[in-house]
Amino acid sequence: MKINAIDVIELVIPFDDGGRGMGITPGRWDSVDSVLIRIETDTGLVGWGDCFSYVCRTATAAAARDMIRPMLLGRELDATPEKLNHELQKRLHIFGRYGVTLFAISGFDIALWDIAAQHAGKPLHALLGQAWRDQVEAYASLVRYADVELVQHFCRQAVQQGYRNIKLHEIDPEVIRAARRASGPEVGISVDVNCAWDAEQARERLAVMREIDAAWLEEPVFPPEDFETLAALNAEFALGAGENACTRHEFRKMMQAGAVRYPQPSVIKVGGVSEFMAVAHEAQEHGLSVMPHSPYFGPGYFATLHLAAVLHGAPLFEHLYVTLEGDLAQGGTPLPVDGRVTIPQTPGLGFIPDPAILQRYRIA
Structure with missing residues (x-):
């Protein structure tokens, strides 16, 4: 099984919390910023991942696109997600063991586990x-x-x-x-x-x-x-x-x-x-x-x-x-x-995005 395509998708979905949205983030916090990872294999399986990106969405997306995507695109999935995770951490260690590098690795790791579970026909757990x-x-x-x-x-x-x-x-x-x-x-x-x-x-x-x-x-x-x-x-x-x-x-x-x-x-x-x-x-x-x-x-x-x-x-x-x-x-x-x-019981994560929501809130 081979990785045929990787998409890094940025989203901003507004929310209401009933308050002023002030006090934790540097400015007003009134939206969920997301960097999603979509990995598609040559067998047609699609895995979805999620990178932490509140306030740091553009930086996290850049790390995902520029550092990790080139290393995984075209790879044979002949190693477990844990081994691929270890490889990514080792090759990227000089760019940080905290922050956006690990946030981006997290998203790819989740997507690879989603694929592994779907391939096994089992829920992730x-x-x-x-x-x-x-x-x-x-x-x-x-x-x-x-x-x-x-x-x-x-x-x-x-x-x-x-x-x-x-x-x-x-x-x-x-x-x-x-x-x-x-x-x-x-x-x-x-x-x-x-x-x-x-x-x-x-x-x-x-x-x-x-x-x-x-x-x-x-x-x-x-x-x-x-x-x-x-x-x-x-x-x-x-x-x-x-x-x-x-x-x-x-x-x-x-x-x-x-x-x-x-x-x-x-x-x-x-x-x-x-x-x-x-x-x-x-x-x-x-x-x-x-x-x-x-x-x-x-x-x-x-x-x-x-x-x-x-x-x-x-x-x-x-x-x-x-x-x-x-x-x-x-x-x-x-x-x-x-x-x-x-807790979801379908194969993989059980997550599939709503195409209309993806299109409406995606950042070009």
Whole structure:
């Protein structure tokens, strides 16, 4: 089986989150930027991948087109996706072990796994290990509102829709407390501050985390690779971290340092399915529970669902709590219903893009 064609597709799909879209990205965040990878083989199989590209879409697309596409176009698929992933990382290491290089590799890796699973006639999770579930509990991952009334409104709305878990991206203690009051005592709450605090501030805010009975505090300090500080905080309160880490090697350092209770690889950033599964195996050896990072849609969303099927413990699926202007998946994305998402069972990822949506939101 040979790779006949590779397309790198840039998309921008607007969304509404009910807020101002300010606080996390450099400017207003009101759209999902995507770089999709489409790989077609000479047997007619088509695999789809997803590269992380929020705010960095043009750079990620350039890495995919200029560095990776030339190395894979025309290749015989006589090696596993893991081996091809390793080859790409080795040949491109001088261009970065973090950031856009790994984001681009992630997309190609996902597409190659999609092809491998379709070729086997099995859903992706069947190639990855024992499936422990056909549905996964989801949490509503709210954007940062920085507003008491807004966060209370959307917490109540999520609970009414059946979510039993919510993630905040707030940094103000009063807004965080308001979210707990609105959600009620039975709903699980985690708090991701996106590296907003220094070590002293984070230690002081642990009291707020205990007060609201948070499930975990996510990426409390900058820089995210300050494992020494994270380990000290993790000894006092459960931390989640890893959305900014690439490859199994960085996660190994994190876990060996005792810096995290809940490792959080993102399949479209960490290095794809191959690296995600390596992190999952490492986490299991350390007795830690993986909580995938997945605030995106498209092939990465579908891949995360398959990964959730084989994770040990009780993983939660992160669902970005926004309303997209268009659904990229033909037949519809499997969204949470009463707080749970059904894992696809068709061969491959189960993702096929809607041609009309692809055409409407594609960037030339």
